[in-house]
Amino acid sequence: METLFQIFDNVEDAIVAMAxxxxxxxxRRPQERRRVARTPMVKPQHQGPRQADSGPAEPADQD
Structure with missing residues (x-):
């Protein structure tokens, strides 16, 4: 029963922190709000099928 009350305390603390x-x-002013809310762009780590098939990766030898 005590663990149930601990869970409620943790949830209440989380709600207060979010508030x-x-x-x-x-x-905050709108300019500050935009700066805080903007998340950095994440570049994809893998290449899609169109990027992989776009052409040869290395130039061919010309003899």
Missing amino acids: LRLRRFLT
Whole structure:
């Protein structure tokens, strides 16, 4: 039964933390808000089939 109360305490703490973050986010100016909210672009690690078949990777020897 005690673990159930611990879970409720953890959930309550998480909700309070999210509310504080949201309030802090909403009180910023729009320029600051955009800078904080923007996530960096993630480049794909693998090549798609169109990129792989676009041509030879190395130039052919010309004898």
